[in-house]
Amino acid sequence: MLGFIIQRFIQAVGVMAVMSVIVFFGVYAIGNPIDIVIPPDATQEIRLEAIRRLGLDRPLYEQYFTFLANLLQGDLGRSFVYNMPVLELIGGRLPATLELVLISVISATVLGVSLGIYAGYRPDSWVSKTIMAVSVLGFSVPSFWVGLILILFFAVHLGWLPAGGRGDTVMIWGVAWSFPTLNGLSHIALPAVNLALFKLAMMIRLARAGTREIMLTDTIKFARAAGLSEATILRRHLLKLISIPIITVFGLELGSTLAFAVVTETIFSWPGVGKLIIDSIAVLDRPVMVAYLILVAFLFVTINFVIDLVFALIDPRVRDGASA
Amino acid sequence: MTVPALSVQGLTTHFFTRAGVVKAVDGVSFDLAQGEIMGLVGESGSGKTVTGFSLLGLVDPPGRIVEGSIKLNGTELTTLSGSALRARRGREISMIFQDPIATLNPLLTIGQQMQLAIAAHERLGKRAALARCTELLTQVGIPSAEARLRAYPHEFSGGMRQRVAIAIALLHRPAVLVADEPTTALDVSIQAQILLQMRELAAETGTAMIWISHDLAVVSSLATKLAVMYAGKIVEQGPTAALLRDPRHPYTAGLIASLPAMTTPGTPLTQIRGTTPSLLSLPPGCPFAPRCDKQTEACVQKPAMTLDGPRGWRCFHPVGQTAGAPT
Numbered sequence: 001m002l003g004f005i006i007q008r009f010i011q012a013v014g015v016m017a018v019m020s021v022i023v024f025f026g027v028y029a030i031g032n033p034i035d036i037v038i039p040p041d042a043t044q045e046i047r048l049e050a051i052r053r054l055g056l057d058r059p060l061y062e063q064y065f066t067f068l069a070n071l072l073q074g075d076l077g078r079s080f081v082y083n084m085p086v087l088e089l090i091g092g093r094l095p096a097t098l099e100l101v102l103i104s105v106i107s108a109t110v111l112g113v114s115l116g117i118y119a120g121y122r123p124d125s126w127v128s129k130t131i132m133a134v135s136v137l138g139f140s141v142p143s144f145w146v147g148l149i150l151i152l153f154f155a156v157h158l159g160w161l162p163a164g165g166r167g168d169t170v171m172i173w174g175v176a177w178s179f180p181t182l183n184g185l186s187h188i189a190l191p192a193v194n195l196a197l198f199k200l201a202m203m204i205r206l207a208r209a210g211t212r213e214i215m216l217t218d219t220i221k222f223a224r225a226a227g228l229s230e231a232t233i234l235r236r237h238l239l240k241l242i243s244i245p246i247i248t249v250f251g252l253e254l255g256s257t258l259a260f261a262v263v264t265e266t267i268f269s270w271p272g273v274g275k276l277i278i279d280s281i282a283v284l285d286r287p288v289m290v291a292y293l294i295l296v297a298f299l300f301v302t303i304n305f306v307i308d309l310v311f312a313l314i315d316p317r318v319r320d321g322a323s324a
Numbered sequence: 325m326t327v328p329a330l331s332v333q334g335l336t337t338h339f340f341t342r343a344g345v346v347k348a349v350d351g352v353s354f355d356l357a358q359g360e361i362m363g364l365v366g367e368s369g370s371g372k373t374v375t376g377f378s379l380l381g382l383v384d385p386p387g388r389i390v391e392g393s394i395k396l397n398g399t400e401l402t403t404l405s406g407s408a409l410r411a412r413r414g415r416e417i418s419m420i421f422q423d424p425i426a427t428l429n430p431l432l433t434i435g436q437q438m439q440l441a442i443a444a445h446e447r448l449g450k451r452a453a454l455a456r457c458t459e460l461l462t463q464v465g466i467p468s469a470e471a472r473l474r475a476y477p478h479e480f481s482g483g484m485r486q487r488v489a490i491a492i493a494l495l496h497r498p499a500v501l502v503a504d505e506p507t508t509a510l511d512v513s514i515q516a517q518i519l520l521q522m523r524e525l526a527a528e529t530g531t532a533m534i535w536i537s538h539d540l541a542v543v544s545s546l547a548t549k550l551a552v553m554y555a556g557k558i559v560e561q562g563p564t565a566a567l568l569r570d571p572r573h574p575y576t577a578g579l580i581a582s583l584p585a586m587t588t589p590g591t592p593l594t595q596i597r598g599t600t601p602s603l604l605s606l607p608p609g610c611p612f613a614p615r616c617d618k619q620t621e622a623c624v625q626k627p628a629m630t631l632d633g634p635r636g637w638r639c640f641h642p643v644g645q646t647a648g649a650p651t
């Protein structure tokens with residue numbers, strides 16, 4: 001097990017190193033930020049001064065190593081536009097995205113897996129058919145449209161829930177969170193539902209397909225032949241067997257939603273990182289873009305790492321295969 | 325007269341598919357005494373597995389037992405409720421399958437899987453349960469059984485996994501064990517070992533067995549009596565020795581003639597010509613008629629089971645006998 005962890009850790013570090021190169025040079029290949037930072041009518045002197053101050057006059061590889069050295073010390077540079085440390089900037093926005101995404105992905109998974117298992121276990125009941133019809137809807141309706149409809153119906157028409165913003169927040173670990181307050185929760189509700197719908201549909205499909213497949217295997221037949229009750233079979237055999245594909249997709253969804261909740265954040269004016277990165281791309285705020293992409297890569301690598309560990313905990317074959 | 329461990333009368337299991345009704349099991353009858361081993365042989369698709377599933381009430385939709393009676397220790401199973409049937413599965417009648425890799429759950433230890441099978445029927449203390457598991461594993465020939473309880477299925481060879489499955493099936497000393505080709509996926513030498521052990525186990529515990537196989541040679545070394553299945557019906561049954569020496573049904577005779585050990589070395593093996601008919605569109609009379617050398621007009625009728633002491637066959641023109649055709 002320890003060998004497995006070390007192996008995966010080295011892999012993760014390798015991926016991060018490669019990502020830092022790709023991101024850094026990739027971002028530097030697009031546009032010249034100076035034109036945006038400096039007013040067009042600035043003198044040549046101010047212009048050169050700005051270039052020097054931002055370190056843009058030095059060779060690219062040198063800029064990269066400076067960036068890397070700073071990165072390793074936790075310094076991701078300063079935003080050209082906001083003129084504040086990027087880490088602080090992103091850190092201030094991250095909790096908003098984090099709480100929104102966690103709430104929607106976790107509830108979509110819990111609900112979707114339960115409904116999917118039911119639909120897979122009793123494929124012919126009308127309840128299952130209804131569940132599947134809803135999941136088709138969840139897949140085919142575009143997310144931005146659902147967002148607008150949610151606002152129109154629940155916020156404008158019924159007036160039950162707020163249309164945007166974070167509502168009341170509470171400070172925990174020095175950052176603001178909405179979820180501990182009732183008002184904050186009411187603000188999270190609509191965007192979370194909006195984000196969750198597609199994932200809910202996907203989890204339903206995944207769990208249903210898995211359940212149908214697993215219930216037909218000899219493992220289940222053998223458990224039945226041994227006289228196990230259906231409840232025990234579902235709890236002890238099915239849930240465990242089905243968790244492997246579910247956890248994989250859960251991890252992928254968590255990562256991609258954290259990184260790209262942009263549409264929902266924009267519709268509900270949710271001040272998360274998604275909005276920040278869109279704004280930064282628009283004004284070519286390089287340090288923010290670079291830091292954001294590095295953070296996203298880090299996020300994915302971390303999530304993958306954790307998921308590999310969870311796999312190793314669940315599946316003895318993974319555990320043995322990797323340490324052998 | 326003692327009650328047989330299992331008595332099956334006219335068992336009929338059909339699958340109601342889109343393409344039509346598949347008569348997978350069509351009027352199967354047999355008795356199984358306590359501790360007796362019956363071999364159930366037949367080609368692929370003849371309905372052996374479905375017969376086994378029917379006995380345990382494990383036929384999946386669109387299949388269903390449409391007729392017949394299954395008496396286990398005198399209790400009729402076909403009319404039992406789902407939970408009453410479940411309470412008997414694993415305790416009075418068990419089943420093991422062909423592929424030992426697929427039957428065990430790869431994510432649970434052997435011990436956990438055995439505990440689940442115990443807990444399905446009894447409340448046993450942890451220590452008693454452990455002792456029971458160890459005892460069974462030792463009995464089926466797994467060395468250092470107690471330590472192996474903590475192992476996962478992938479740490480066992482195929483043969484060992486099948487032994488574990490057998491141990492699970494025998495945890496509650498059932499009256500009947502249905503063994504669905506449990507050695508087909510294994511090496512010949514391991515197969516022989518397991519067969520030998522199973523015969524000893526049956527004698528020791530009094531568990532009666534239905535040993536399903538498409539290989540007549542394998543079953544005949546184990547079973548005291550044989551039932552030959554063809555297209556959902558038992559076409560011939562009787563004591564192993566008599567049936568092998570002196571088959572009555574042309575299909576049985578064909579199966580025996582195709583056994584390597586039964587022919588002189590060097591001579592080509594005989595084969596039964598043609599293929600198994602589709603169960604969706606069986607000929608109206610004897611299902612074997614299209615492939616049979618002895619076929620006559622009489623064969624457009626369904627042959628009934630002709631009984632002769634412990635033996636029986638469904639044929640108008642039994643091999644080695646001139647009588648038997650209806651007039």
Ligand SMILES: Nc1ncnc2c1ncn2[C@@H]1O[C@H](COP(=O)(O)OP(=O)(O)OP(=O)(O)O)[C@@H](O)[C@H]1O
Pocket residue numbers: 339341346348366367368369370371372373374375384385386387538603
């Ligand atoms: N779920 C099902 N739906 C429709 N037909 C089925 C189903 N299960 C089995 N059958 C049919 O029942 C018949 C008997 O199948 P069965 O599995 O009992 O054969 P078998 O004698 O065990 O063959 P094998 O030696 O290949 O295991 C086959 O023709 C099969 O197509």
Ligand SMILES: [Mg+2]
Pocket residue numbers: 372373374504
């Ligand atoms: Mg079979």
